[in-house]
Amino acid sequence: MQAHSPPETANESQLRGRVTRVLETGFRVAVSIMSIGLLLALVQREPLPETMGQPRELVSGLSNADPGSIIGLGIVAIILTPIVSTTAIAWTFYRQGDRRYATISGLVLLILLASIGLSLL
């Protein structure tokens, strides 16, 4: 006998759908970028770098199609995915008129962004 799914409001359904799409897209994008970098490193017989390089080095390497920098960009993409999903949650709560959780999610987003900002200073 199949159990009936618990009643899910349209708001909950919208929130779950949106977050799931962000997570899946973020993972696909990161894996695609890293695969391109790994393929280039194999073709050019270049060893993997010891560090990802700071943002300026990363941008400079990307403009030269450096395989290590492309791999680094893939790692950055996966690290940023939870931040994008938190943004999606805050935005969805805001659009649904849930001020309390829009504020809480916005605060989480601010803390995450502050952690990145502080670490790059």
Added chain:
Amino acid sequence: MPVHPGVHVDTSQFIGVGLAAVFASTFGSMLGLGGGVFLVPLLTLFFGIDPKVAVGASAVCVVTNSVVGSSVHIRSGFTNLKLSMLLQVTTATGAIVGALVALRVDASVINVVLGVVLIYSALSMLRQRRLEPQAPAKEAPDPLHLRASFVDPATNRVIEYLPVRIEPGLAISGGAGVLSGMLGIGGGAIQVPLMNLLMRAPVKAAAGTSSFMVGMTAVATAAVFYAHDQIDPRVVVPAMIGIFLGAKLGSQLTRRIQTQRLVLVFVLVIAYLGVSLILKAFDVALM
């Protein structure tokens, strides 16, 4: 001049790190722990990788595992997104503090703290094994709108619950964040027992919510380690490949094997790793 002189990754090391990540992620996924709690000691003890590089790699892997696993948990209704946002306020703050502490302390201190956390996790798992099913939520005030429900595929029943003891939960969650930041583990080993034992969320809801939270927590840790050049792609790339494969393998195995029977084996493995790390900090090798 090498940035990480203690890290030498040739082809066999690349494959070895990948296999270690498959192991960590498979068992981590089956137990709802993420995998970082296994990965850091494996990289440190068996590959001689500097604990700070291992913690940096683990943080990226925990994010990967969370991103892959959470989409499944959210779709299944196991993840309580409101509860995750609420607890994440203190957890993410704690993770920043923990990561900053980790970069300033001696590696042996990290080994000892991780060893203690592993032994605590082993004891928590033993306790979880004996847990009775949660009582259904009664008509109780829900000022924070945290009441939720999901269908448990194992019993085909609708499980309703209402998380309680929010204030102590927030405080302990902050402490879990500090440990996560220090050790590069997602914190699932602490968050799952916290939500289940203290806040009365069912194990599956606790694991699903924790799975989503650990990704956000690890972002803060990964950012700090990235800024200090401690994210080494030679370790991260094979580990990420292993984590992805392990997450898939773990979710397949969970359907076929009774996870509770495996808990005893994992408890022994975790306890062994924990004791090994503590002894290593005092230059004593455990066979």
